[in-house]
Structures are given as C-alpha cells and as structure tokens.
Amino acid sequence: MTETRWLSDDERTAWVRFTAVLELLPAALDLQLVTDEDLTHFEYFTLAMLSEAPGRILRTSALAARTNASLPRLSRVISRLESAGFVARSLCSEDRRATNVSLTEAGWAKVVAAAPGHVEAVRRFVIDALTAEQIEQLSVISAAMLKRLDPDSRMLASEA
Amino acid sequence: MTETRWLSDDERTAWVRFTAVLELLPAALDLQLVTDEDLTHFEYFTLAMLSEAPGRILRTSALAARTNASLPRLSRVISRLESAGFVARSLCSEDRRATNVSLTEAGWAKVVAAAPGHVEAVRRFVIDALTAEQIEQLSVISAAMLKRLDPDSRMLASEA
DNA sequence: AATCGATAGTTGCACCTACAAGCAATTGAT
DNA sequence: ATCAATTGCTTGTAGGTGCAACTATCGATT
Structure with missing residues (x-):
C-alpha cells in the first residue's frame, strides 16, 4: 500500500x-416537506420526476433510475404513494413483466401544492445564501464531483 | 401567501x-467504509470525534453535539461500538446522570486503520476532482450555507 | 429538607431501507 | 418448439433511526 496523502489545512x-x-x-x-406536506423528500422527488415525464407516466425501472433508488425501495414507496392516491400502477402492454407508474390528478395537485414550499426552502438554505457567481461555482464544482x-x-x- | 420565486435556469x-x-x-x-472496514460512516465519524477529544473521552451529550446525532441514536450506536470493543462507557463522577464514553485501544487502532481508506475516498470523490481554487470556493460556499x-x-x- | 421542573440517558414502538429470495415474463440458444 | 439464463418487479427478514415515554439525577425554590 502506498503512503497516505493526508489533507492539507485548507482541504481539511x-x-x-x-x-x-x-x-x-x-x-x-426533509423536515420542511414532512411537516408542511406530509411527504418525505424522496416521495416528493418521486412525484416530481413523474410529473416531468411525458404523459406523467414511467416504467418502474425508469423511475428508479431517475430517483437513484433500488427497485425494492421504489416498489414500497410506490405502494405508499398508491394507497395515498397519488400514483397508479398499470400493466405495460409491451412487456408484461413491467409495470407503468402514472401520476393521478391528485398526485399532480399534490406536487403543485408542495412545490412552492420546497423551492422556498431550497432558496432559504442554498440559493439565497449565495451570490450569482457562487451559484455558478457550485454548479461547476458539483459537475466535477459527479464525474467521479x-x-x-x-x-x-433523461434516459437515452 | 406571496408569489413563489421560482428558480432561474442557472439556479435550477x-x-x-x-x-x-x-x-x-x-x-x-458509506460504501467504502462498510465494505473495507465494516463501519458505517456515522460509526466512523463517532470514533473519529472521540479520537480527537482530549483524553479520547467525552460525555454522551457532548459527543451527540459533535456528531449532530439525537441522544437515542447515539445511545444505540455507542451500544454497538461498545459490544464491538471500540468504546467503553463509564460513569461521570461530577454528574451521576451522565455517562462518559471513551475510546478503547482497539477503537483507536480501528480509527487509525480506517482513516487512510476514508481519506483516500474523500480525495477520489471530492478533493482530487477539484482545483485548489475550487476547494477554496467550496469552503466559502459551505460556510455560507451553514450560516443558514x-x-x-x-x-x-468544539464546545464552548 | 421537601418538592417541582429541567436535564442525561435508555428503551418501546413504528417506519423506512437494504439484501436476498422469489415469481412471472422475456430472450436467446439449440 | 424447448429449455436455460436474464430481466422486471415484489416480498420476507433484519437492522437502523425517530419520536415519545420512562428512570434517575440535578438544581432551584420554598
């Protein structure tokens, strides 16, 4: 094993x-969404991804890719959202192993209702704390980390 | 309620x-630590905070403050680390409600063994992906968010 | 010194997630 | 056409965390 390269003071x-x-x-x-909308951030994000999909419908595995969730995790989240009436499962005609998940009207309304509060929280904790220049820096820095x-x-x- | 200020394209x-x-x-x-050292990141961080404390000993609530953990959570993590032999609980002489948590020799050895791999992961995913200037930017940006x-x-x- | 409220820590219960096993449908090779 | 391997998704089981309730102790007041 090679010598460990410790962090400099600035890096640390x-x-x-x-x-x-x-x-x-x-x-x-999470706290904002749970208290104001009774949704975890992951549930909100799931609904949001669905709301942006063409036809507001996506196959389970495509939704899993967008939300970076494992299939088991997503499966249970969908079940919860389904019993809350926000999404509906339907069979995929092309591949009968697959299930399509679609946003219901109530689900769409929920996203629309929840979005302003969420965006406001994002502004409060991140965007409005930074200058325009810093936001650009954060964007570039995030991209560099994501490459790794x-x-x-x-x-x-958005799926090839 | 006031009008929602949505995000600009750059902000988004x-x-x-x-x-x-x-x-x-x-x-x-987490993955690196769990696979290489059989420690969650939180467990590692707990051991690391203890290792940096004077005498490698801290009261439970002081440790909870440093790790940003709730008391219930920390209590259970300490129990796990204790049964692994990495920390030991002892009674606080000044306040008999309190418990001191100290790092054992085995716990110290564990931190020493785990640190290089963890630092290497931090370098791989963050530090080495950025220029020195970007690291400075990230530092300033993080400080701005933390203020909120x-x-x-x-x-x-480090506790007043 | 007796008491009331606050503080330190642990534990019961419910929920969420990961891992692995399972079932059904599809694909590819023979 | 048939069988094996793969894929898409769901579910059983175990482990971690939050919240609230609980015990014990401390501190302040009377």
Missing part, C-alpha cells in the same frame, strides 16, 4: 464544512 | 447537480 477545512452541509441540508429539506460519483450520469440523464 | 441547473451530489456522495463514502442551516454552529464548535 473545506471538507469539514462540506461534511456538515451534507449532514444538515438533507435533514432540513456517477461517470455514466445515470442520475441526470 | 446548479440545484439539480448539487442534489445529485447530495444523494450520491454520502452513499459512496446551523446559525449557532453547533456542528463545528
């Missing part, structure tokens, strides 16, 4: 701060 | 990318 400071953000920000966003974290950009791709 | 791009990082990075760091997320900087403070 940046990392400690960034780690704190990684810990606190998701919790803060997700080389195939499965997370961002 | 930055946010989508940053969200992906928020989702992928913790999972990537954690106004009292409980997370970073």
Whole structure:
C-alpha cells in the first residue's frame, strides 16, 4: 500500500464544512416537506420526476433510475404513494413483466401544492445564501464531483 | 401567501447537480467504509470525534453535539461500538446522570486503520476532482450555507 | 429538607431501507 | 418448439433511526 496523502489545512477545512452541509441540508429539506406536506423528500422527488415525464407516466425501472433508488425501495414507496392516491400502477402492454407508474390528478395537485414550499426552502438554505457567481461555482464544482460519483450520469440523464 | 420565486435556469441547473451530489456522495463514502472496514460512516465519524477529544473521552451529550446525532441514536450506536470493543462507557463522577464514553485501544487502532481508506475516498470523490481554487470556493460556499442551516454552529464548535 | 421542573440517558414502538429470495415474463440458444 | 439464463418487479427478514415515554439525577425554590 502506498503512503497516505493526508489533507492539507485548507482541504481539511473545506471538507469539514462540506461534511456538515451534507449532514444538515438533507435533514432540513426533509423536515420542511414532512411537516408542511406530509411527504418525505424522496416521495416528493418521486412525484416530481413523474410529473416531468411525458404523459406523467414511467416504467418502474425508469423511475428508479431517475430517483437513484433500488427497485425494492421504489416498489414500497410506490405502494405508499398508491394507497395515498397519488400514483397508479398499470400493466405495460409491451412487456408484461413491467409495470407503468402514472401520476393521478391528485398526485399532480399534490406536487403543485408542495412545490412552492420546497423551492422556498431550497432558496432559504442554498440559493439565497449565495451570490450569482457562487451559484455558478457550485454548479461547476458539483459537475466535477459527479464525474467521479456517477461517470455514466445515470442520475441526470433523461434516459437515452 | 406571496408569489413563489421560482428558480432561474442557472439556479435550477446548479440545484439539480448539487442534489445529485447530495444523494450520491454520502452513499459512496458509506460504501467504502462498510465494505473495507465494516463501519458505517456515522460509526466512523463517532470514533473519529472521540479520537480527537482530549483524553479520547467525552460525555454522551457532548459527543451527540459533535456528531449532530439525537441522544437515542447515539445511545444505540455507542451500544454497538461498545459490544464491538471500540468504546467503553463509564460513569461521570461530577454528574451521576451522565455517562462518559471513551475510546478503547482497539477503537483507536480501528480509527487509525480506517482513516487512510476514508481519506483516500474523500480525495477520489471530492478533493482530487477539484482545483485548489475550487476547494477554496467550496469552503466559502459551505460556510455560507451553514450560516443558514446551523446559525449557532453547533456542528463545528468544539464546545464552548 | 421537601418538592417541582429541567436535564442525561435508555428503551418501546413504528417506519423506512437494504439484501436476498422469489415469481412471472422475456430472450436467446439449440 | 424447448429449455436455460436474464430481466422486471415484489416480498420476507433484519437492522437502523425517530419520536415519545420512562428512570434517575440535578438544581432551584420554598
């Protein structure tokens, strides 16, 4: 094994701060959605991805790719959203193993209702805390990290 | 309610990318530690915080503050680390409600063994993906977000 | 010193997620 | 046409975390 390259003081400071953000920000966003809309961030994100899909319908595995969720996880989340009336499952005619998940009217209404509060939280904790220049920097920096974290950009791709 | 201020295109791009990082990075760091060291990132962080404390000992609530954990969560994590032999509980002489948690020799050895791999992962996914200038930008940006997320900087403070 | 409220920590219960096993449908090779 | 391997999704089981309830102790007041 080669010698460990420890972090410099500047690197360490940046990392400690960034780690704190990684810990606190998701919790803060979740809290807003759970208290205001009774949705976890992941549930909201799932509904949001569906709402942006053409026809507001997606196959389960396509939705899993967009939300970076495992199939088992997504399957249960869909079940919950289904019993809340926000999504509906239907069979896929092309491949009878597959299931399509579609956003119901109630689900669409839920996204529309929840979006402003969520965006407001994103502004409060992130966007409005930064200058336009810093937002651009964050964008570039995030892209650089994503190249390492997700080389195939499965997370961002709208499906080839 | 006032009119929603939606995100501009640039803001939205930055946010989508940053969200992906928020989702992928913790999972990537966890994966390295779990597979290589059989420790969750939170367990590692707990041991690391203890290892940096004077005398490698801390009261449970002080440790909870440093790790941003609820007492119930930390209590159970300590129980696990204790049965693994990495930490030990002892009674606090000054306040008999409190418990001190100390790092054992085995716990210290575990941190020492795990640190290089973890730092290497941090480098691989974050530090080495960025220029020195970008690391400085990330540091400043994180600080700005933390001011909103954690106004009292409980997370970073080494306890007043 | 007796008491009431706050604090330190643990535990019961419910929920969410991961991993692995399972079932059904599809694809590819013979 | 048939069988084996793969794919799409669901479910059984185990483990981690949050919230609320609980015990024990401390501190302040009377």
